[in-house]
Amino acid sequence: MKKxxxxxxxxxxxxxxxANECISARRQKKKDDEAYAAWLTTxxxxxxxxxxxxxxxxxxxxxxxxIQYGHDLIANTAQYLGPQGxxxxxxxxxxxxxxxxxxxxxxxGNNFGKxxxxxxxxxxxxxxxxxxxxxxxxxxxRSLNGHAPDTGSREMQAIYAYIQWLGEDVPKGTRPxxxxxxxxxxxxRSANPSAGxxxxxxxxxxxxxxxxxxxxxxxxxxxxxxxxxxPHSYNDGAGLYRLSNFAGFVYNNMPLGxxxxxPLLSEEEAWDVAAFVNSRPRPHLxxxxxxxxxxxxPVDFPFKPYTDTFSEEQHKxxxxxPIKEAQQRTK
Ligand code: HEC
Ligand code: HEC
Numbered sequence: 001m002k003k004x005x006x007x008x009x010x011x012x013x014x015x016x017x018x019a020n021e022c023i024s025a026r027r028q029k030k031k032d033d034e035a036y037a038a039w040l041t042t043x044x045x046x047x048x049x050x051x052x053x054x055x056x057x058x059x060x061x062x063x064x065x066x067i068q069y070g071h072d073l074i075a076n077t078a079q080y081l082g083p084q085g086x087x088x089x090x091x092x093x094x095x096x097x098x099x100x101x102x103x104x105x106x107x108x109g110n111n112f113g114k115x116x117x118x119x120x121x122x123x124x125x126x127x128x129x130x131x132x133x134x135x136x137x138x139x140x141x142r143s144l145n146g147h148a149p150d151t152g153s154r155e156m157q158a159i160y161a162y163i164q165w166l167g168e169d170v171p172k173g174t175r176p177x178x179x180x181x182x183x184x185x186x187x188x189r190s191a192n193p194s195a196g197x198x199x200x201x202x203x204x205x206x207x208x209x210x211x212x213x214x215x216x217x218x219x220x221x222x223x224x225x226x227x228x229x230x231p232h233s234y235n236d237g238a239g240l241y242r243l244s245n246f247a248g249f250v251y252n253n254m255p256l257g258x259x260x261x262x263p264l265l266s267e268e269e270a271w272d273v274a275a276f277v278n279s280r281p282r283p284h285l286x287x288x289x290x291x292x293x294x295x296x297x298p299v300d301f302p303f304k305p306y307t308d309t310f311s312e313e314q315h316k317x318x319x320x321x322p323i324k325e326a327q328q329r330t331k
Pocket of ligand 2 (some may be wrong): 095096098099101106141199200203204205206208215224226227228234238249250254255256265273
């Protein structure tokens with residue numbers, strides 16, 4: 001967790017010592033407390049989780065080296081585990097950090113801030129309790145359209161160690177602001193793939209390519225700009241295939257270089273471009289074993305069956321509010 005307020009506190013404390021000579025320490029303390037409280041209120045929106053830089057990893061110890069390896073696997077997955085991976089060839093050439101920006105440290109950048117504090121947890125998709133290993137395996141099989149290394153492998157142990165190191169300061173069971181992906185408000189219309197195509201052409205294709213194919217890195221495995229659809233992209237069982245996740249991720253992080261302080265897309269553009277990209281072809285995953293309790297499917301889950309009467313089309317593109325209300329009525 002960022003501790004931006006430490007210098008302010010130090011400054012305030014130094015001020016207190018000097019001021020003691022002229023006014024009573026008590027009055028000054030009250031003033032300091034008030035100033036600190038006022039400072040806190042104006043800084044609340046900044047109080048989001050962001051992860052420590054990898055330069056802070058204590059890599060002189062055995063455990064530190066494992067954490068560092070976990071970081072490197074997340075940052076350069078293709079190099080180790082991609083189609084020409086040095087350790088195994090079990091994933092699609094993308095890196096974890098293409099979607100978990102800067103190795104899972106960026107506020108609202110699909111970061112890992114709450115993972116260690118909240119897992120194991122019950123997940124409706126699997127209808128069971130998921131460990132961190134299970135969750136990482138899911139991303140290998142869906143987002144990286146491949147297979148995970150065994151839980152006992154040095155690779156999985158390293159990824160676990162890194163996620164633990166990043167999140168071990170977060171109190172158990174809490175979800176600090178700024179973790180994962182921001183939930184955008186629903187549109188009151190359906191998201192529109194044709195409008196999204198125009199957004200894509202204007203604001204995305206220069207990097208991600210005319211056909212969403214991305215651009216391979218000139219200096220080795222992985223991409224300079226990762227693919228958004230086609231055979232080398234995430235499959236239709238991945239988290240980003242749901243429009244709410246895609247729109248929330250893109251709104252705060254794309255075009256690359258933007259962040260949650262300065263979103264460059266409107267919320268409507270984010271939903272529409274999500275609709276366009278997730279209407280293009282991509283690998284299919286058999287999901288027959290997911291969502292055993294059909295009523296627990298999220299409103300924007302785009303595959304039948306449902307317990308309500310809304311179409312697959314409306315579940316995919318919205319409007320979602322009527323579905324949400326129908327779900328709440330039957331609860
Ligand atoms: C194509 C994008 C993409 C890639 C690549 C990807 N992930 Fe994910 N990952 C997601 C999305 C989206 C979610 C959130 C999904 C949801 O909430 O349903 C997620 C969730 C997670 C979570 C749970 C986060 C939480 O707060 O509960 C972990 C842990 C995780 N991913 C690890 C990994 C690892 C490790 C890799 C690489 C082996 C990886 N992911 C690759 C998109 C991706
Ligand atoms: C300036 C180049 C650039 C532009 C423009 C850009 N992106 Fe990206 N995008 C990237 C890079 C680079 C990454 C991978 C980030 C990393 O690995 O650090 C990325 C990652 C992504 C990802 C997650 C990884 C994947 O391939 O699925 C999505 C989704 C995405 N961008 C969508 C968009 C959309 C939608 C737009 C247009 C609104 C857009 N991007 C515009 C450079 C760009």
